[in-house]
Amino acid sequence: MSDITVLVAARNHAVSGRPVRSRADAAAAALALGMSSAVRLLTAGPLPDAVARDYLALGAPLLEVLECGEDADIAARLLPALRDVPWILAGTRSESEHGTGSTGILPYALAAALQRPVVADVLGIQAEGSAWIVTQALPKGARRRLRVQAPAVLVVSAAASPTLRHSLADAMAGRIVRKPLQATKPSSAPTSPSAPVGQRVAGSKRRKLLEARTQQSGHARMLGAIESPSTGGAVLQAGDPHTKAQAVLDYLRTHSLVHF
Amino acid sequence: MSTAYAPQGQLRRVDPRRPAIITPAGLRRIVLGSSEGERISANRLDAPVAKAARSAGPFHRATMVVARAERGALGDAARQAVAAAAILASADTEVILAVLGPCHDDVAALGADRLLAAEDFDANRYQPAACVQWLQGLQAAWAPEHWLFADTGFDGQLGRRFAVQAGLGLACGVVELGADSLRVPAGAGQDWLRPHAQVMLLAKGVASTKLPFVGLGVREPALPVPAISENGIEDLGVQAGDPKTLALEEADFILAAGNGVTDLPLFHSLALEVGAAVGASRVAVDDGRFARAQQIGATGKTVSASAYLALGISGAVQHLQGIKDCRHVIAVNLDASAPIARRADLTVVEDSAALMRALLELVRQQKEAA
Numbered sequence: 001m002s003d004i005t006v007l008v009a010a011r012n013h014a015v016s017g018r019p020v021r022s023r024a025d026a027a028a029a030a031l032a033l034g035m036s037s038a039v040r041l042l043t044a045g046p047l048p049d050a051v052a053r054d055y056l057a058l059g060a061p062l063l064e065v066l067e068c069g070e071d072a073d074i075a076a077r078l079l080p081a082l083r084d085v086p087w088i089l090a091g092t093r094s095e096s097e098h099g100t101g102s103t104g105i106l107p108y109a110l111a112a113a114l115q116r117p118v119v120a121d122v123l124g125i126q127a128e129g130s131a132w133i134v135t136q137a138l139p140k141g142a143r144r145r146l147r148v149q150a151p152a153v154l155v156v157s158a159a160a161s162p163t164l165r166h167s168l169a170d171a172m173a174g175r176i177v178r179k180p181l182q183a184t185k186p187s188s189a190p191t192s193p194s195a196p197v198g199q200r201v202a203g204s205k206r207r208k209l210l211e212a213r214t215q216q217s218g219h220a221r222m223l224g225a226i227e228s229p230s231t232g233g234a235v236l237q238a239g240d241p242h243t244k245a246q247a248v249l250d251y252l253r254t255h256s257l258v259h260f
Numbered sequence: 261m262s263t264a265y266a267p268q269g270q271l272r273r274v275d276p277r278r279p280a281i282i283t284p285a286g287l288r289r290i291v292l293g294s295s296e297g298e299r300i301s302a303n304r305l306d307a308p309v310a311k312a313a314r315s316a317g318p319f320h321r322a323t324m325v326v327a328r329a330e331r332g333a334l335g336d337a338a339r340q341a342v343a344a345a346a347i348l349a350s351a352d353t354e355v356i357l358a359v360l361g362p363c364h365d366d367v368a369a370l371g372a373d374r375l376l377a378a379e380d381f382d383a384n385r386y387q388p389a390a391c392v393q394w395l396q397g398l399q400a401a402w403a404p405e406h407w408l409f410a411d412t413g414f415d416g417q418l419g420r421r422f423a424v425q426a427g428l429g430l431a432c433g434v435v436e437l438g439a440d441s442l443r444v445p446a447g448a449g450q451d452w453l454r455p456h457a458q459v460m461l462l463a464k465g466v467a468s469t470k471l472p473f474v475g476l477g478v479r480e481p482a483l484p485v486p487a488i489s490e491n492g493i494e495d496l497g498v499q500a501g502d503p504k505t506l507a508l509e510e511a512d513f514i515l516a517a518g519n520g521v522t523d524l525p526l527f528h529s530l531a532l533e534v535g536a537a538v539g540a541s542r543v544a545v546d547d548g549r550f551a552r553a554q555q556i557g558a559t560g561k562t563v564s565a566s567a568y569l570a571l572g573i574s575g576a577v578q579h580l581q582g583i584k585d586c587r588h589v590i591a592v593n594l595d596a597s598a599p600i601a602r603r604a605d606l607t608v609v610e611d612s613a614a615l616m617r618a619l620l621e622l623v624r625q626q627k628e629a630a
Contacts, residue, residue, distance in 0.1 A: 012447055039286045100516045105432060108424040113470050117491050120417050128534055133496070136386075140512040141501020146386060151494035198454025199447055210467040212347045215288050235596055235604035246421070246616035248590055249567070249626075251606050255588055256331045257513060257567040258534060 003037035005082060007106070008063070011049045019047075021054040024091025028156035028166050031125055032089050033059045039086075044068050044077045049176065056174030057166045065178045075109040077181075082110065087132075092121070092158050104155075111153040121150060123156040130133035181234040265279070270575070287314075296320065298556035314346060314371065315475040320353035324404035325372070326395065326416050327357070330584050331566070332364040333587075337410030337464050339350045339370055344437055344467035345408050346371030346475060355475055358398055358482065360391065368477025386495040388421055389486065394485045395422045401483075411461035423459040431457035436616045486499065508554065509535035514565040514586075516556060519543040520572020520593065527571070533552040535629075541573050558580035572612040575600025598615075 006029045010019035016181045032039045041055055041063040052063050082088055088111075093104040111118040124135040128147065136144040137157050148154070216224070236247055252258045262512045279297035280290045280319065284399035290295070312417050329340035336341075345355045357372035358364075360381040367375045369507035369577055378394065395418075398404075409419035411433050431454065436443035443451040515531045516539040519525075531538050540550035542557055556563055558578035564585035571592045573579060580603055583589060600605040610616060 016279035017448060078290055102294060104428060105420055105424065108420045112424045117493055118421070119493065131284045138498065139510075141503075141506040141510045142498055143501070144386060144498045145496035147496055152492060159381070198452045200450050201443075203443070203445060207436050207443075207465070209439075209465070209582040210347055210475070212342050212343075212468070212471050214472040215285050215287070218329045219288070229453050232602040232607065235601060235607045235609065241610055241614040241618040242622075245615055245622050248592075248608060248615070248619060249622055251588075251590060252567060255567070258589060260535075260623070260630060 002040040003036060004032045005085045006032045006039060006041050006060075006088040007078070008041050008043050008047075008055050009045065010047050011249070019051050022091055022158070023050055024093070024156055024158040026055065026058060026091070026164055027158070027160040027162055028154075029055060029058050029060060029245075031122075031156060031160065032087075034162065035125065035127060037087075039063045042078070042081060042127040046074075052176045053171045053174070057168065057171035059165060059167060059170050061170075063173055063174060063176050064201065065171070065176065067178060067180050069181070075106060075113065079113055081256065084233045086152075087121075088116075088153045089156060089213070092155070093157050103156075107153050107155045114151070114153075116151050116153050117148070117198075118153045118155060120147060120155040121159075122154045123157055123160045124162075125154070148216065149150060158199060196207045226242040265606070280385070292603055305531060311474045312347070313474060313476060314344065314355075314373075314399055315351045315371075315470075317352075317476070319352055319373070321350075321353045321570055322356050322402045322404040323349055324398060325355065325357050325408045325409065326415065326418065327359055327410060328381075328418075328567075329359050329361040329363045330367075330383070332362050333473055334359070334363065334365055334370070335410070335412070336585075337412045337462070338415065339469050340464070341408045341410045341462050342367075342370045342372050342468045343469045343471055344462060346407070346471060346473070348406075348439065348465060356402060356404065358395070358483070358536045360394075366477070368478070369471075369475045371471050371473070371475045373476040374478045374480060380486050381485050383621075384498045387488075387495065388418065389490050390485050390488050391418055392421050392425050393488060394483065396426060397483050397486075399426065404542045405458070407459040411463050417423075417459055417461055419461045428458040430459045430461070432461045433537060434466060435463050436459050437462065459567050503531075503535055506537055508537055508556065508561045508563050511563065511565050513537065513567045514539045514556075514563055514569070516540060516568065516570050516573060516613075517544050517550065518571065518573030519547075519617075521549075522612045523616070524549060526613065526616050526620070530616050530623075533620060534622050536567075536569070537565075539561070541579050570600055570604070571616065573599040574607045575603060 007023060008025040008029060011022040013020045029041060039060055041060050044066040045068055047065050050230050056063055066077050066081065090107045101196055108118055119134055119136060121137045123137045124132040131150050134154060136148045137159055140146055155172060236244055277299040278290050279295055279299050280288050281297035283289050325342045325345045327334050342357055355371060356372045356374045356376060357367055359375065359377045361383060362379045363375060363377045372434050399551040409415045417495060431442055431444055433444055434442045435445060441453055441455055443453055446452045513536040515536040516528055518541040521527050536552055540554045542555055542559065544550050545552055546556040555561065556579065558581045562582050566587050568583050568586040568589045573594065575598055589604045589608045591600045592610055592612050593600060594609065594611060596607065597607045
């Protein structure tokens with residue numbers, strides 16, 4: 001039994017629409033392969049062989065594919081395979097690669113079902129005894145370090161940039177194990193939040209903006225038509241450079257933009 | 261020939277101050293021949309009218325909008341989420357804004373009826389489980405029908421955690437919100453069209469923040485964020501980003517130079533002293549004074565800093581495109597009528613070198629005093 005399981009999936013390429021390797025998933029796999037433990041790649045649902053080989057080329061010996069139906073609950077399908085795994089890694093789903101309208105919910109759903117903590121936006125991992133030191137990305141370039149004890153679920157940020165190696169030998173030698181779906185028993189479990197609701201319709205490029213209904217007088221509408229969009233803020237003309245510099249610093253201080 | 265205008269030598273006069281009444285809808289209505297109403301001069305009509313409240317209550321239902329405030333202010337995405345909640349809310353629905361951290365914004369103008377601010381929230385601590393528990397406390401107290409989050413960074417993650425923990429229906433990355441349905445992209449040029457979920461994470465640009473009404477804006481201290489331990493996770497501290505190694509898109513404070521900056525050593529020492537990342541306009545980059553990676557604008561980078569200090573930049577349209585997401589823009593320029601003065605929140609008319617020298621001196625003084 002491997003210590004680390006990386007959840008991978010194919011995403012549809014933004015232009016060609018073909019299934020390709022997801023960058024964040026590949027980064028997660030590369031981070032996991034950098035650790036000394038055995039790594040298993042795992043996916044549920046359709047994964048073409050070419051994409052699977054792309055993942056194996058990172059150096060993983062094994063990729064398991066749990067086959068399931070089109071609209072099946074992926075979290076429920078993955079759960080039995082993850083119960084005894086101390087470390088689960090997954091890639092962040094970005095805006096452009098969603099399927100069911102529950103973008104990026106899978107790690108949270110799995111962690112809640114397994115009762116484990118989730119650490120999101122992971123950039124790097126280091127082993128420290130049995131624990132891991134995890135570097136987390138925060139906005140504005142800040143980094144947070146966390147000491148995480150197993151078991152846990154880590155969601156790797158798309159900004160993580162480990163070296164992604166591509167080895168043809170590994171891609172050829174790696175095994176792809178496809179596990180077919182067992183005879184389904186009628187599911188009595190409540191549907192998870194990741195189950196899709198609603199219907200597929202053709203999307204349009206132009207999104208309809210949600211606006212409040214307004215009733216304006218004709219006069220006000222005419223004023224709006226000739227109104228200039230913005231006239232700018234305060235203008236400081238008078239004074240010597242010193243008072244002006246003081247004004248700039250005061251502005252920065254009142255909006256707490258500087259800390260010294 | 262004045263006969264064409266007044267054939268009988270008699271001009272029909274229209275009283276410009278005819279009595280008019282203001283209808284409940286806010287329209288000015290003139291009833292011909294009536295002497296009822298007020299004689300309002302045109303000047304008074306031009307004056308901005310105070311917006312009416314969306315609903316005076318009493319409220320029986322609630323929509324909760326959750327956001328984290330950064331430096332006491334809400335981000336654009338969070339403002340849009342509040343506006344969306346206010347637009348969709350019926351007359352007996354209260355729009356409650358729950359903010360992690362202190363919030364100094366005018367929440368009534370944003371459309372919120374009630375502000376619950378957890379003032380003691382420390383953004384530097386790692387406490388997602390405590391935040392989720394705080395939200396569950398709010399759910400027990402207010403029982404909101406819908407939860408709205410902005411689907412960005414911290415807010416988006418908190419929304420996902422909360423929805424999963426509380427077992428509520430969730431719609432992520434909502435790109436279109438209607439009165440009773442919403443759309444989320446399903447890939448391959450298709451959308452999922454589905455009814456409203458209990459928890460909705462709104463993508464940027466879903467709602468317009470221009471509201472014809474205001475909320476009630478009642479401020480109320482919220483329950484403190486509970487102090488519970490994160491299971492199996494120990495926080496080793498936050499390290500602030502180094503502005504010198506940071507990508508410009510990620511920088512929080514940018515000092516940008518244009519053609520008006522000639523004293524480069526002074527400029528760089530000021531940037532180092534205030535801890536700002538360095539950017540430049542196209543002219544300064546083409547001149548060879550800065551690297552191409554530091555160019556901000558249409559052909560360079562689009563930045564989203566909280567503070568942008570533009571020194572000697574006139575503000576061509578292409579440059580203004582690059583700084584459209586910056587929150588506070590300060591311009592230093594010799595020309596008060598330069599286009600950047602229309603964008604800037606504060607324009608200082610001064611030679612950039614003189615101001616840089618004065619500012620550097622001030623900052624050094626204050627750092628020594630601190």
